[in-house]
Amino acid sequence: MKMQANQIRPGHVLEHQGKRWSVLKIQLIQPGKGGAFIAVEMRDLESGNKTNERWRTADTVERLEVRERDAQYLFQDDHGYTFMDSETFEQFTMPTDMIGERAAFLQESMQVTVDLIEGQPVSINLPSQVILEVVEADAVVKGQTASSSYKPGVLENGLKVMIPPFIEAGTKIVVSTTIPPEYVERAK
Structure with missing residues (x-):
């Protein structure tokens, strides 16, 4: 689904240059001269590599359809953060860098929403x-x-x-x- 670059938010999953990217951080930059643009830090879902991209606010990007599932946060270890699917009770681990700075808010037994693409967890949404x-x-x-x-x-x-x-x-x-x-x- 196409959307304007100024609507990109952390946790969104984008298709860019033939790859799927999870948005980690965004920054709106308004230079004194010229139009505003969005600086986006993204992580490749397959390789784990990070990159930074810039788009003008009026540019369009391809946002991938994501399925949401409720999950419960269980614990953190050397491999990442472990969650349990609230429906199937299956456990899965997400790498630390995929969650980013939002990991500081995770509390034991916290209910979160996990975004999945083709059954693979790509990001979490915390309570507000x-x-x-x-x-x-x-x-x-x-x-x-x-x-x-x-x-x-x-x-x-x-x-x-x-x-x-x-x-x-x-x-x-x-x-x-x-x-x-x-x-x-x-x-x-």
């Missing part, structure tokens, strides 16, 4: 939000107002996020699974 504990938080600076200032905090998975001044270490918060992660609210 997860609950994580803040393990480090700077002290509140006297005189800061809660409405406009945020302070840096470190989550249990090692990622950094800007949090409101009233959040302290040991507090569980809801975080978006985007890169970089964003604070949503205090967990209930």
Whole structure:
């Protein structure tokens, strides 16, 4: 299915130069002069090689039809991340570089959606939000107002996020699974 380059998202699978590529990262670049373009980091599904491509935002690319299956995250080892298909209970492992930076959000028994092409897992889709504990938080600076200032905090998975001044270490918060992660609210 054809789509415009500005609609490419991490996790999409594209057909390019006769190969199938999984999109790892995208970056919209708007130079001061000339039109905007999309820089895309992709991984070849067969060989595992990575490449970077650039398309103008109006260019069209071929997105492959992907079948989605629900799965449960089980564990990580030297071979990658292991999941279990929720319908067939079959286990499969995805390489670490195929999941990328989103692996930091995986939690034991987490339900995810796995994208398959011809029965082969090519990417995962995480829930939009997860609950994580803040393990480090700077002290509140006297005189800061809660409405406009945020302070840096470190989550249990090692990622950094800007949090409101009233959040302290040991507090569980809801975080978006985007890169970089964003604070949503205090967990209930």
